[in-house]
Amino acid sequence: MARIDPLPAFPTKLLIDGKWCDGADGGTITVANPFDGEALAEVAIATAADVDRAVEAAARAFPAWRALAAHDRGRLLLKLADAIEADTANLARLEALDTGHPIRDCLSLDVPRTVLCFRYFGGMADKLEGSVVPVDAGFLNYVEREPIGVVGAIVPWNFPLMFTSWKLGPALAAGNTVVIKPSEITPLSTLRIGELMQQVGFPDGVINIVTGYGHDAGQRIAEHPGIGKVAFTGSTATGRRIVEASATNLKKVQLELGGKGPNIVFADANLPAAVGGSAFAIFHNQGQACIAGSRLILHETIADAFLEKFVALARSIRLGDPLDPQTEMGPLTSRLHQERVLSFVEVAREQGGDVLTGGRAPVNAALAAGCFVEPTIVRAQPDHRVAQEEVFGPFVTVLTFRTDEEALAIANGTEYGLGAGLWTQDITRAHRFAKQIHAGMVWINSYKRVHPGSPFGGVGRSGYGREMGFEAMREYTVAKSVWVNVDAQIPPFYRR
The missing domain is CATH 3.40.309.10 (Aldehyde Dehydrogenase; Chain A, domain 2)
Structure with a gap:
């Protein structure tokens, strides 16, 4: 049986404000290989306190990241796509060992789709346009799209590498900063992506990775008042709990949940x-x-x-x-x-x-x-x-x-x-x-075709909101309507 080389080096700590650090309580999670049960790594556990620190870092980084020219945000995403492509062999091994995906699928589907997604949103960063609305004579009304702020992203264990790109790509292209929690079962490829993001020059705090359990770190992301949006992929039952927790500050929620295709x-x-x-x-x-x-x-x-x-x-x-x-x-x-x-x-x-x-x-x-x-x-x-x-x-x-x-x-x-x-x-x-x-x-006459330009999401118990394409950029922004009085003569509303 032909085997690929051993597991490459990868980070095992939390990434907060540009620094790899232990969790507040010093605990670790054993990440196991589902093929033989052997331990792959001991990864730091993020608690609610660590999520708080990550959100604070993302909030500090947001003004400068938002102000950065859109084409410069896109350039960093394109550099990240190149770095991932160059790291294909390592990332494919990580994903295969961590998830059980056959290496042939990781090499032919998981990593290439991840690269394609970051490239798409790297190109999309400076393509999102506003609009001009025909309104009353004498007025100019234009609508622009603004980033939400700090986004909380929760990634499941079935396609961790690919779903990390689906969340980070549009969120960062639109000018948001992110706190992302991979599944405690399969965090390794997301951690490697964080390392590559540092290498290509993403500013500190723009991306923060908290590896922890759903009932603690995930719950805190869902309820945190400093997070403006939660993007979640996972079970319908967990999606309902996230909606309930999000009511603390009425944050925007995007859910990609179960299916019975x-x-x-x-x-x-x-x-x-x-x-x-x-x-x-x-x-x-x-x-x-x-x-x-x-x-x-x-x-x-x-x-x-x-x-x-x-x-x-x-x-x-x-x-x-x-x-x-x-x-x-x-x-x-x-x-x-x-x-x-x-x-x-x-x-x-x-x-x-x-x-x-x-x-x-x-x-x-x-x-x-x-x-x-x-x-x-x-x-x-x-x-x-x-x-x-x-x-x-x-x-x-x-x-x-x-x-x-x-x-x-x-x-x-x-x-x-x-x-x-x-x-x-x-x-x-x-x-x-x-x-x-x-x-x-x-x-x-086909099945399971996906592309970064095509909206992905469901209805009913399968959730709401869309990943990918122009729809995803809208999901990670809010519309602002601006009225300008150009030459309208407005008579006094109250006469004396």
Whole structure:
């Protein structure tokens, strides 16, 4: 088995006001490799007191960062993108070891998407324009976009490197300063990004990294009166708690939450393309993706033919060490999450679901120490829990339909609304479904395509607000309306 070089050096302390420091209570978090359980690092724990210090540093840095010419902010983001690209091998190893992502995915997707995101927002920094509004004669009314101030960003454990760029890119391009908390499970790539930001010349305090637990550091970010906005990616339950905590100062909140993506395959679909695309939709990153196509909705006339190929493909996926370039699926990111995903297999069986393949940890002794779950395919009914609740693993629920109306009803039959896919050669049907599906994103004859220029986000229990594109720049700014009396003659309102 070919392995990549050992883990490179990386910071393990908090980054506050340009200095790497221990947390206030001196505690540490053990970061473990989900493949073998071995400790990768002891990372400093940030408490609420550390968040306070980070917010103070970000507030001090904000006036100068906001005043910096937009093209100079963009230049730093572009330099950061170059530094990340040059550090691809190191960052890919960190991400693979910390998260369980196969190294091939880290090299081909995670790091390149991170670079692309910082480059996009580096170019966007001086492109956000205001507007002029036609109003009463004699007046000029213009609207400009201003940065919010200090932004709190909370990054999840499933794509920590990529989501760090999704938060930092637009926030910094718009002129905000940031306090960012990566997941305590997977903080290593975010810490490395902080180190690279220092190397390319970001001013002290513009970016502050606090590695701590959600119930302490995350809670303080959500409730802190000095933070003007919280951008959160994670579970719907945690998102609700963040909204409640944010009421302390009515801060702006952006939520990218869970999903239960419908992936509809019609009778006229290109079957080989749909099988391959549907496998990527659910099994990429071990299914640990909010946009995963976790409900596979098949027309009954092609269901058997589709499943024959789909099950065979699932069984052929190579599980293994994330650092092995031949590995196609690594472990789930933690033991606790592995147990949660496997618990849904029993839930499915209890409600009469049929497990077509998987549903267990692999029996291979070489994988026994890892947090693995075999690719799992379960036939069920639309009202079953596995068709309604987010499993967040390599676990797909198969449902069938007869008519377009039934397919749409199943697709819209959950409280989530993040991503959705459909496979058909009928262009009229494709556009009709794209309009009628309750989701923030729809892919036609593909799945899980993302780009920094395309807005990313959901509706319903999947949250609100948008990452990426012009929409993201608006999310990290506020509109200010300015009225100028050019030559209007205003008669006295009160006459004496």
